[in-house]
Amino acid sequence: MHYLSAEGLTKSFGITPLFENISFHINEGDKIALIARNGVGKTTLLRILAGKETPDAGKLWIHKDVSVALFEQNPVFEEEKTILENILHLQHPTIQLVKQYEEAVQQQNTALLTSLISKMDDAGAWDFEHKVKEIIGKLNINISDQPVNTLSGGQRKRVALAKTLVDIGFEEKHTLLMMDEPTNHLDVEMIEWLEQYLNYEKITLLLVTHDRYFLEDVCDEIWELERSEMYTYKGDYANYMEKKAMRIESELASIDKAKNLYRKELEWMRKQPRARTTKSKARQDNFYAVAEKAGQKIVDSRLELDMKMSRLGGKIIEMKKVYKSFGELTILKGFDYTFSKGERIGIVGKNGAGKSTFLNILQGLEKADSGKINVGDTVVFGNYSQQGLTFKENVRVIEYVKSFAENFPLAKGGSLSAAQFLELFLFPPEKQFTFLESLSGGEKKRLQLLTILFSNPNFLILDEPTNDLDLPTLAVLENFLSEYPGCILIVSHDRYFMDKLVDHLFVFEGNGNIRDFPGNYTQYRLWQKQEEQKQKTAAEKQPRKFAEHKPAEKKKASFKEKREFEMLENEIASLETERSLLEEQLSADGTDYELLNKASKRIGEIAQELEEKEMRWLELSEIIE
Known part of the structure; x- marks a missing residue:
């Protein structure tokens, strides 16, 4: 089925065209990645296709049976409403029923739950409710009465993603899903789940992302906006890189x-x-x-910069028996480590495990509860934080960089002017006189990185450096860091970026435990899966006689288990009643063949459901009685 066609689309801001006379088609089942440098118009193109902006010229056709869903970088919510009210916002009877059910579970209202169960059965809402729970659970969203306007930026992105996935999961029409940087603010486990979800669901997708492993696993076609034109590449990211090199x-x-x-x-x-x-x-x-x-210029994303780095002495940083906690949350528990010259360490762990706190303690921005942190006299930190640029209004890019220094010294003598340094980081002369507030989010991130490097640090700390950066800029950054002679600490959920740059990992496993893993992120994940398989195999081989000698202490039932037990009794009774009615229907004379066939099939399904629910009922009855 043909979903969408665009012919001769053109869009400019002022005299500068973002894209000019581009044409393309999207068919059912396509999974397309859209890539370009920041400020070239990726987000604008998505908003045009979603009907939120209009092109200057060209035609756009969308099939009447296709709905367009857009996940944006800056999501819009009903700010005063709760998380659940925003996720389940569509005014459809089934969605509203699921919302009532989730609210009743949240409030532990047993009486209301009992009445809602039969309504959920009648509406056939359980499959949809299961999908909602999976999405909310995998994105680590805490359903509460908390209004959306109190959430952090990362929480808002996850709620917006859940809202989008729930909407398209319920949508009965054909849906074109467009996503603008969906992996930002997700930890690696969430990203891996989203990959599987998008591959498993029958979704037609147009995706903007800087995450190359995500792009590689999800998309089978790449569109690139460059110099106002659109270039199309069939195949994965590796094929794109090869074909683009040939084109250039x-x-x-x-x-x-x-x-x-x-x-x-x-x-x-x-x-x-x-x-x-x-x-x-x-x-x-x-x-x-x-x-x-x-007069055309082909921009080369390679960056060769022989920077004059501040000399690192023999002593860099020593951490001895460092402890740090926030109430019951333990971040560091007797952490010991001595940093060496030229180390490249990746830091991974779930959100909230304390990675950013660790970086702040290392730099002396936050105090440890106890322990010693000895920083060498020659260490000069360069801290690329998630907070972004801080600047006054009406300041131009070139003026901002010159406020740090007029020139950038090189190791072999000589220097680069601020303007030359900006060009190396993909700020052409015409862009250097743009006001900072007019830059895109990715361009501001790129400028933030540039100003940090301008101070010649010898110990770089990069906290989520790839968020909002485009692929050409990432190539520039990676090429620079691969030749960087100082120490590097990287916190990132970008697996490709980590694999390319780090030698070993600090894995924040929780409860203050930090594992020093000798390898990159992909090697760590393979090791982790092997360990999980070993534990599973060992558990299966564990002899069961153990329980005969020492009976396990009887577990006390939780409220949730008691509620589940009560619901199971009602569900089993309801299924048995339905089976009796169907059996009567089968034995009646003159029943239509098609109805008989349906009834017979449903009886088989009920038998399977009853077996599962009765087994669970027996498990719970041992705890409760």
């Missing part, structure tokens, strides 16, 4: 030819008399086309 090589050869022709044509133009014949006029027009081609 071909374009460079074409530009070289154009430059040679341009010189000849320029010489001819200068010799021409003022009066033009028709023939020479055609040649003159062609000259301008050749000149435009010869």
Whole structure:
């Protein structure tokens, strides 16, 4: 089924075109990644397709049976309403029934739950309720009476993602799902679950992401916006990189030819008399086309910067028996480590495990409860935090960089001016005179990184550096960091970025335990899965005689288990009644064959459900009685 077509779409801000005369099609089942440098118009294009902005020119056609869902970087909520009210916001009877059920569970209202169970049965709402619970659970969303306007930025993104997935999960029409950086503020386990979810569900997808493993696993086509044009690549990210390299090589050869022709044509133009014949006029027009081609620049994302780094002495940082807690939450429990020159350490762990607190303690921005932290005299920290840029209004990019220093010294002598340094980080001359408030989120992040490097640190601390950065900028950053001679500490959920740069990991396992793992993130995940499999195998081989010698202490039933037990009794009774009615229907004379067939099939399903529920009822009865 054909979902969407765009012909000749053009959009500009001021005199600068974001994209010009681009055309494309989306069919059912397509999973497409849209990539481009920050500020080129990725988000604007998604908003045009969603009907939230209009193009300057061109046509857009969307099939009448297709609905478009857009997950944006800055989600919009009904701010005073609760998390659950925002997630289950659609005014459909089934959704409202599920919302009532979830609220009753939250309030532990047994009487209301009992009445809602039969309504859920009648509406066939259990499958949808199960999907809602899976999404909320996997995104680690705490359903409470908390209004959305009290949530942190990361919590808001996860709630918005849950809202979008619930909406499309219920949508009966064909849906085109468009997602703008969905992996930001998700930990790695959430990202891996979202990958599986998008692959398992029958979803047509247009995705903007900087997460290359996510892109690789989910998408089978890549669109790239570059120099106002759209380039299409079938296949995965590796294929895109190969084909793009071939395209750039071909374009460079074409530009070289154009430059040679341009010189000849320029010489001819200068010799021409003022009066033009028709023939020479055609040649003159062609000259301008050749000149435009010869003047093209192909931006190379490689960055070679021989920076003059502050010298690191023999002593870098020693941490001895460091403890840190917030109430009952333990962050560090007797942590010991001595940092060495040139170390590249990745820091991983679930959100809230204390990674950012650890970085603050290391830099002396936050005090440990006890222990010693000895920082060498020559250590100069460069801290790329999640807080972003702080700046006054009406300041231009070049002015902001010059407020740190006019020049950037190089290791082999000489220096780069602020303007030259900006160009290396993909800020061309025309962009350097833009006001900071006009920059995109990714451009501000890129500028923040640049200003940190401008101070020549020898110990870089990067806290989620890849959030909001585009793929070309990530390539620049990775190439720079791969040659960086100082120490690097990286907190990131970008698995590709981590695999490329780190030598070993600090894994925050919770309760103050930090594992020093010798390898990158992918190697750690493989090791982790192997350990889980070993534990599972060991548990299966564990002899059961153990329980005969020492009976386990009887577990006390929780309120949730008691409620489940009561509900199971009602559900079992309801299923048995339904089975009796169907059996009567089967034995009646003159019943339609199709109805008989349906009744027979349903009796088989009921038998399976009853077996599962009765087994669970027996398990719970041993705890409760």
